[in-house]
Amino acid sequence: MTRRISRRQALAGIGLAVGSAGCAGRARNLAGREGSSQLVLEIRTTPADEDPNGIRVARALAENLTAVGVDARIETMNGTDLHRTVLLNHDFDVYVGQYTEVLPFDPDVLYGLTHSKFTAEAGWQNPFGLTDLDIDELLDDQRDADGSDRPAIVSDLQESVCEKQPFTVVAFPDALAAARTDRFVGWETEPPISASGLISLDYVGEETEDDDEPVTLRLTTTDGRISENWNPLAVEYRRYGTFMSLLYDRLAIADDGTTVPWLAREWERVDSETIEVELWDSTWHDGEPVTAEDVAFTYAFLRDTAMGSTETPVPAPQFRGRGSIVESTTVVDDSTVRLVVGAADEGVAERALQVPILPEHVWADRAETATVGGFEFDIEATEALVTANEDPVGSGPMRFVESTPDERVVFERNPDHFLVRSGPEDDEDAEDGSTTGIDSEGPSLDPYRGKPDFDRLEVSIVGSDVSAVQWVADGYADGTVSNLGPDSVPRIGRENETRLVSAQSAAFYYVGYNARRAPLSNPRFRGVVASLVDKSALVDDAFSGYARPATSPLAMSPEWVPEALEWDDDREKDPVHPFRGEDGSLDVEATREVLREIGYRFDESDRLLAREQ
Amino acid sequence: MIPPTLVVASTPLIPVVTSVLFWVVAMCLVAGVAVVGPWRLYGVGGNLVPYLRESRREIVALLVVLAVSGIGRPALQSISEVFGLRLTGAIFALEGNFVAWLQGTFQSPQLTLYFSSIYVFGYAFLLIFPFIAYAALPESTMIKRLIVAYTLNYALGLVLYTLVLAYGPRNVMPDAVTSLLYTFNPDFQTLTGQVNVETNVFPSLHTSLSVTVATFAALTHGTYPRWTPVAWWIALSVVVSTMYLGIHWLTDVVFGTALALGCVYLSYQYVDAIEGGEETVEEHPEDDTVEEHPEGESA
Numbered sequence: 001m002t003r004r005i006s007r008r009q010a011l012a013g014i015g016l017a018v019g020s021a022g023c024a025g026r027a028r029n030l031a032g033r034e035g036s037s038q039l040v041l042e043i044r045t046t047p048a049d050e051d052p053n054g055i056r057v058a059r060a061l062a063e064n065l066t067a068v069g070v071d072a073r074i075e076t077m078n079g080t081d082l083h084r085t086v087l088l089n090h091d092f093d094v095y096v097g098q099y100t101e102v103l104p105f106d107p108d109v110l111y112g113l114t115h116s117k118f119t120a121e122a123g124w125q126n127p128f129g130l131t132d133l134d135i136d137e138l139l140d141d142q143r144d145a146d147g148s149d150r151p152a153i154v155s156d157l158q159e160s161v162c163e164k165q166p167f168t169v170v171a172f173p174d175a176l177a178a179a180r181t182d183r184f185v186g187w188e189t190e191p192p193i194s195a196s197g198l199i200s201l202d203y204v205g206e207e208t209e210d211d212d213e214p215v216t217l218r219l220t221t222t223d224g225r226i227s228e229n230w231n232p233l234a235v236e237y238r239r240y241g242t243f244m245s246l247l248y249d250r251l252a253i254a255d256d257g258t259t260v261p262w263l264a265r266e267w268e269r270v271d272s273e274t275i276e277v278e279l280w281d282s283t284w285h286d287g288e289p290v291t292a293e294d295v296a297f298t299y300a301f302l303r304d305t306a307m308g309s310t311e312t313p314v315p316a317p318q319f320r321g322r323g324s325i326v327e328s329t330t331v332v333d334d335s336t337v338r339l340v341v342g343a344a345d346e347g348v349a350e351r352a353l354q355v356p357i358l359p360e361h362v363w364a365d366r367a368e369t370a371t372v373g374g375f376e377f378d379i380e381a382t383e384a385l386v387t388a389n390e391d392p393v394g395s396g397p398m399r400f401v402e403s404t405p406d407e408r409v410v411f412e413r414n415p416d417h418f419l420v421r422s423g424p425e426d427d428e429d430a431e432d433g434s435t436t437g438i439d440s441e442g443p444s445l446d447p448y449r450g451k452p453d454f455d456r457l458e459v460s461i462v463g464s465d466v467s468a469v470q471w472v473a474d475g476y477a478d479g480t481v482s483n484l485g486p487d488s489v490p491r492i493g494r495e496n497e498t499r500l501v502s503a504q505s506a507a508f509y510y511v512g513y514n515a516r517r518a519p520l521s522n523p524r525f526r527g528v529v530a531s532l533v534d535k536s537a538l539v540d541d542a543f544s545g546y547a548r549p550a551t552s553p554l555a556m557s558p559e560w561v562p563e564a565l566e567w568d569d570d571r572e573k574d575p576v577h578p579f580r581g582e583d584g585s586l587d588v589e590a591t592r593e594v595l596r597e598i599g600y601r602f603d604e605s606d607r608l609l610a611r612e613q
Numbered sequence: 614m615i616p617p618t619l620v621v622a623s624t625p626l627i628p629v630v631t632s633v634l635f636w637v638v639a640m641c642l643v644a645g646v647a648v649v650g651p652w653r654l655y656g657v658g659g660n661l662v663p664y665l666r667e668s669r670r671e672i673v674a675l676l677v678v679l680a681v682s683g684i685g686r687p688a689l690q691s692i693s694e695v696f697g698l699r700l701t702g703a704i705f706a707l708e709g710n711f712v713a714w715l716q717g718t719f720q721s722p723q724l725t726l727y728f729s730s731i732y733v734f735g736y737a738f739l740l741i742f743p744f745i746a747y748a749a750l751p752e753s754t755m756i757k758r759l760i761v762a763y764t765l766n767y768a769l770g771l772v773l774y775t776l777v778l779a780y781g782p783r784n785v786m787p788d789a790v791t792s793l794l795y796t797f798n799p800d801f802q803t804l805t806g807q808v809n810v811e812t813n814v815f816p817s818l819h820t821s822l823s824v825t826v827a828t829f830a831a832l833t834h835g836t837y838p839r840w841t842p843v844a845w846w847i848a849l850s851v852v853v854s855t856m857y858l859g860i861h862w863l864t865d866v867v868f869g870t871a872l873a874l875g876c877v878y879l880s881y882q883y884v885d886a887i888e889g890g891e892e893t894v895e896e897h898p899e900d901d902t903v904e905e906h907p908e909g910e911s912a
Binding site for chain 2: 469
């Protein structure tokens, strides 16, 4: 084989070659061609201190990519940074992350994640830059299909998404927590990382002798973002949105596989395209009443946080998919609002109700273009997207008290919240609703009546999952609310007072690909990368068994998953892009052969070549 | 039942700080008697105030740097996140699995106990003791050099931390490198979290400050022959501990050592220049520093 000459050397050679006229044209033809070099893929993820699992997934993938001949590099960055570069700037090749919803969700999640109409937007809407006509069509169809047709469409949709792999679902982790039960019980009813899980905790500690001494729930987390920013739309700072859901009520919440009314006391379909929502009598944390206007404002604001003041809309980077279900809104009276949802299926319409309702009197002023020191930096950012939302005004069961960045944040119970006013479930007065003015038609609220059972909520930020567990073991905290990894789980067992609480979580770990960049723009290439993810081995090693490998992002709602996409525990391999190899060791040659078949080349040292970019 | 202590102390920080203070004071007392000697140690009391007054400019500089690093860190961290060089991948590509090898080969519970204690208690002692030792000397020159070298270490460290954004081995390869310090005692993380950010690994300030002290110990071997081996042993242990515990890369340590040697050299240059300058320019004893000199010599 002839020795390859680099492009720069070749260009230098042209100077000599022009001496002979015939050679000049040849030299230009050769040197003018772009060369190939080894493919470099950077995998972005959070460091182990912040999340013990993601980095382990990234490491295993990098190792297999390297074995195949890719120059795979890992770059760790904190959660804020990761979301900023990936979700907002789309500046990434591959990243390992965790989806944000802890409780099982409707298939319409895929609409926001993969519809091509969102590719130009920043945020959780299609961060992968997938543009696929078939998927678009299926996404639109499942939204409008009626109950009997929808399952078949959702099946096709999942198969199409799994085949094209804009992202690779790795596993659904168990939401693990270390908890003490000497003061609070009920950790196992729902994942403590969900707002409803925290609200439903019961206080069993001593009655405080002194009324001034508030009952405090003390939690530890490794995620310091909640101590810096309280903006429910700031996608860089939000993980599961647990504390945001305590500050900001949604019209409805997910609970045990169903959707239950929350700030909406009830809703009904008034015609084929419209649902009418009746609100509780409620106030914002600053004393202003919560009105139907606020609800209408919120949906308009999610569509365009600039409220028409810029040439192109600036949509919210969170809740965009579900916000887009609501086509328009009509305010009927102060406590009644109509949402036009088109032909949307009931499940889809209920998902539309799960957005945080924002107070118009606070957020309307934030529609202006964001400035720093009077200068406009980016016309695509409004104040609403960049504000830290200090002193957040929500209507939720907790309100903000104080915060020390990266140390701790304190919330207190909102005494005016409808849960408090509705009283505990065994309260006769509340049951018949005569004295409180709150009807008890919605029995679904029952577990939450009179809750939360604590006056204060203190969240301490600690360095790592191991530290978080130790705080609980030593009695400095009642429970952990961030992910625990293989180093911290065994520690829980060694501590007497501390218990391991485990609940299934729908927040799956995944590998996301930037389909805007070659060769990741090629679905076949993404499929090969997906086959390098050994899900069974990862569940055993990275998650110490506290996770379930999966193929479909809807695996936590098995009723939607077609048989072809179910995970077979005996087979231990992905049905669509199976891992090539046995017992965690990759069959490198077989993988290279597949890459050759789909048009990729290797150099003499077995490095995978890619066009220089 | 909640133990009453839980209500009083809401974080493990106070007990950890207390234990560090206890051990550092104890070690300083022992070393003070053994290294400096009771007779010279007695002089510290008389020298301290005049020496501090003489070095006030240097002390102010050190305090300013510490304050900037303490208060300005969140702001600098934000700058680093947006504009800093992300070198985690590059450092890993450069040195590979050295730290994983080190930990995998030598890890034992005894060594973990030893290196964890060295990293927290030994390091604190190593940094504080030279103040006592050099305050006992008849000249303020050494203590001034020490303060200048510390200041330069922190200042240059802060600049590099802002320019470079990198995570340590324990954060990047948790499958191969255990975060031994924090699994040994998670409360240490509450302590280190107060003074450091996890992205500040390049260079290793633990290394650079320890090597700084060790270099000074070598340069003052004639005065404190017993201190040199102690300082070298602890400094070497601190350097190894940063890697053994999975906190720093070998690259951080190499650059930390280079930073230390540079800072010591510059501190000599600086102090020699101002002392020389004072002798030639300020012949009239108007300045406090010049007035104090005879007193210092008599001590």
